[in-house]
Amino acid sequence: MPAPLLQLAQVTIRFGGLTAVNGFDLAVCEDELVGLIGPNGAGKTTVFNLITGVYPPSEGTVTFGGGDLAGLRVDEIAACGITRTFQNIRLFGSLSVFDNVRVACNLHRATGPAHTLLRLGAFRADEAAIARRIEELLDLFNLRRFRDAPAKSLPYGEQRRLEIVRCLATKPKLLLLDEPAAGMNATEKVELVRLIQQVQKQFKLSILLVEHSMKVVMGVCQRITVLDYGMKIAEGDPAAIQRNPKVIEAYLGEDHQKSLAHH
Amino acid sequence: MPRPHLALLIALLTAFAISQFSDHFNPYYLDVLAGIGINVILAVSLNLVNGYTGQFSLGHAGFMSVGAYLSAAVTLFFAPRLFGSDGGTAVQQGVLFLAALLVGGLCAAVAGLVVGVPSLRLKGDYLALVTLGFGEIIRVTFQNVEKLGGALGLNAIPPYTTLFWVLAFAAVTIFIITCLVNSTYGRGFIATHDDEIAAEAVGLNTTRYKIVAFVVGAFFAGIAGGLYAHFKTTITPGGFDFTKSIEIVVMVILGGMGNTLGVILAAVLLTLLPEVLRPVAEYRMILYSFLLIVLMIARPQGLFAFKLPKARST
Numbered sequence: 009m010p011a012p013l014l015q016l017a018q019v020t021i022r023f024g025g026l027t028a029v030n031g032f033d034l035a036v037c038e039d040e041l042v043g044l045i046g047p048n049g050a051g052k053t054t055v056f057n058l059i060t061g062v063y064p065p066s067e068g069t070v071t072f073g074g075g076d077l078a079g080l081r082v083d084e085i086a087a088c089g090i091t092r093t094f095q096n097i098r099l100f101g102s103l104s105v106f107d108n109v110r111v112a113c114n115l116h117r118a119t120g121p122a123h124t125l126l127r128l129g130a131f132r133a134d135e136a137a138i139a140r141r142i143e144e145l146l147d148l149f150n151l152r153r154f155r156d157a158p159a160k161s162l163p164y165g166e167q168r169r170l171e172i173v174r175c176l177a178t179k180p181k182l183l184l185l186d187e188p189a190a191g192m193n194a195t196e197k198v199e200l201v202r203l204i205q206q207v208q209k210q211f212k213l214s215i216l217l218v219e220h221s222m223k224v225v226m227g228v229c230q231r232i233t234v235l236d237y238g239m240k241i242a243e244g245d246p247a248a249i250q251r252n253p254k255v256i257e258a259y260l261g262e263d264h265q266k267s268l269a270h271h
Numbered sequence: 272m273p274r275p276h277l278a279l280l281i282a283l284l285t286a287f288a289i290s291q292f293s294d295h296f297n298p299y300y301l302d303v304l305a306g307i308g309i310n311v312i313l314a315v316s317l318n319l320v321n322g323y324t325g326q327f328s329l330g331h332a333g334f335m336s337v338g339a340y341l342s343a344a345v346t347l348f349f350a351p352r353l354f355g356s357d358g359g360t361a362v363q364q365g366v367l368f369l370a371a372l373l374v375g376g377l378c379a380a381v382a383g384l385v386v387g388v389p390s391l392r393l394k395g396d397y398l399a400l401v402t403l404g405f406g407e408i409i410r411v412t413f414q415n416v417e418k419l420g421g422a423l424g425l426n427a428i429p430p431y432t433t434l435f436w437v438l439a440f441a442a443v444t445i446f447i448i449t450c451l452v453n454s455t456y457g458r459g460f461i462a463t464h465d466d467e468i469a470a471e472a473v474g475l476n477t478t479r480y481k482i483v484a485f486v487v488g489a490f491f492a493g494i495a496g497g498l499y500a501h502f503k504t505t506i507t508p509g510g511f512d513f514t515k516s517i518e519i520v521v522m523v524i525l526g527g528m529g530n531t532l533g534v535i536l537a538a539v540l541l542t543l544l545p546e547v548l549r550p551v552a553e554y555r556m557i558l559y560s561f562l563l564i565v566l567m568i569a570r571p572q573g574l575f576a577f578k579l580p581k582a583r584s585t
């Protein structure tokens with residue numbers, strides 16, 4: 009097996025008396041699609057916050073492409089090639105769909121701020137190339153028809169997909185998806201699964217997926233890690249996870265038990 | 272030629288053409304017109320900070336005073352030494368004035384950097400308080416520097432500000448802010464305002480955006496201060512207190528935060544309003560404040576915003 013792209017080693021974070029993530033190990037290899045599941049409050053989003061530099065870990069290390077991410081700001085980590093979506097959608101509300109994606113193109117701009125004033129050929133070529141790239145991405149997600157609409161006016165499922173488009177515009181190596189199917193209906197979920205798989209192949213991405221919908225998780229993940237009370241309780245392929253008694257117990261009382269057994 | 276540049280060129284030529292006739296203008300109207308131009312510069316530049324980038328600064332009058340004092344110091348020092356008693360030719364004066372304005376603007380920009388770097392970490396009300404405090408510190412500092420006239424301020428500043436300079440700099444300010452914002456780079460200011468966490472997650476250095484907005488804003492406030500000083504020919508520290516900052520903030524809010532055209536219109540309107548209210552003399556400020564309150568209640572999204580109010584973020 010090649011060296012993992014992302015590696016968390018014994019990562020712990022405490023918020024006051026609460027240990028939200030405890031001695032957590034995780035590896036995501038190149039081109040791999042890993043699922044991260046667990047009951048509500050298990051610490052999944054916190055893991056994303058630790059990877060993307062929102063919180064520094066209290067203990068342990070996060071390495072990406074062999075380099076330690078400690079001390080890097082959120083935007084610097086994004087520049088390294090890690091982007092994420094948010095569980096509670098975070099779009100730029102006053103900007104259009106096009107401009108939401110455009111903001112994310114700043115990491116790969118060819119011209120600097122001074123060019124915005126001079127507006128020479130190089131600037132115009134740069135802006136035209138960015139616009140073309142945005143439109144290609146919007147086409148891929150069938151969002152082109154909303155190009156100039158305010159992002160906030162989009163239907164819920166479309167907003168979630170726009171967030172993924174915005175991530176792709178940063179040309180990431182690793183994409184973190186935080187419950188991308190939340191609030192979607194069954195058809196939208198099927199479409200999302202297809203899209204995640206297509207995007208992963210087309211952009212040669214590694215993906216870490218947090219998702220409550222077992223249908224989605226079991227459908228796309230090659231490997232699944234299960235988190236409960238901040239600790240890893242199981243890891244393995246989807247079939248093994250579904251049979252794992254610890255996992256079933258962790259989900260006991262939650263309605264996910266039903267969907268797990270169902271599968 | 273790119274369209275914004277063409278627009279700027281036309282604006283500059285128009286400013287030049289209009290200023291050719293300024294001798295025929297009623298001096299009172301000239302005064303009001305210059306006041307409008309200076310307020311447009313102040314409001315449009317503050318709009319980059321408070322409107323587009325969403326950082327609530329109350330220190331704009333402070334930066335304006337830095338520009339006013341330093342540019343005045345430059346012309347007061349150099350004009351007699353360079354031009355002697357005859358005052359120099361129009362071109363000589365123009366060059367000195369331009370240099371003085373740039374010195375004033377740059378010093379204000381440096382002040383913006385010094386204030387911005389530590390305070391832009393603060394959010395909302397705290398930033399407002401810190402910038403307010405900073406503006407007052409600058410004012411008190413000028414009050415106590417005897418070389419700059421102390422509480423009496425500076426007098427006999429050469430009257431270099433013509434209608435041309437005011438209109439030209441208003442055009443340049445609008446041009447630069449508009450070009451900056453209307454670009455992939457510039458959308459980052461708005462993204463910083465809309466959602467800082469998301470902006471950072473897609474790779475924007477939001478702190479840098481805030482500082483750039485603050486420094487550019489301060490620069491133009493400094494330019495406006497220089498124009499003001501060489502227009503009034505007398506400046507006192509009291510002319511740049513926080514009520515002036517609030518006046519500019521009100522223009523930005525009424526114009527519809529982050530809407531340059533609206534802010535320009537609001538600056539024009541709010542400069543004219545006190546003039547129109549002159550006949551009611553002592554009730555003027557009461558009526559002015561009353562109108563402001565009514566406007567803010569009636570059109571909280573800004574006088575000149577015609578879009579529906581933004582949906583609340585989820």
Ligand SMILES: Nc1ncnc2c1ncn2[C@@H]1O[C@H](COP(=O)(O)OP(=O)(O)O)[C@@H](O)[C@H]1O
Pocket residue numbers: 023026028046047048049050051052053054055
């Ligand atoms: N910034 C924070 N301060 C305090 N507690 C937090 C913070 N972030 C998360 N937590 C707590 O950590 C636990 C894990 O939360 P989270 O990662 O959001 O769970 P999940 O995404 O798995 O539902 C929860 O108990 C939550 O309240």
Ligand SMILES: [Mg+2]
Pocket residue numbers: 052053054095
């Ligand atoms: Mg979560």
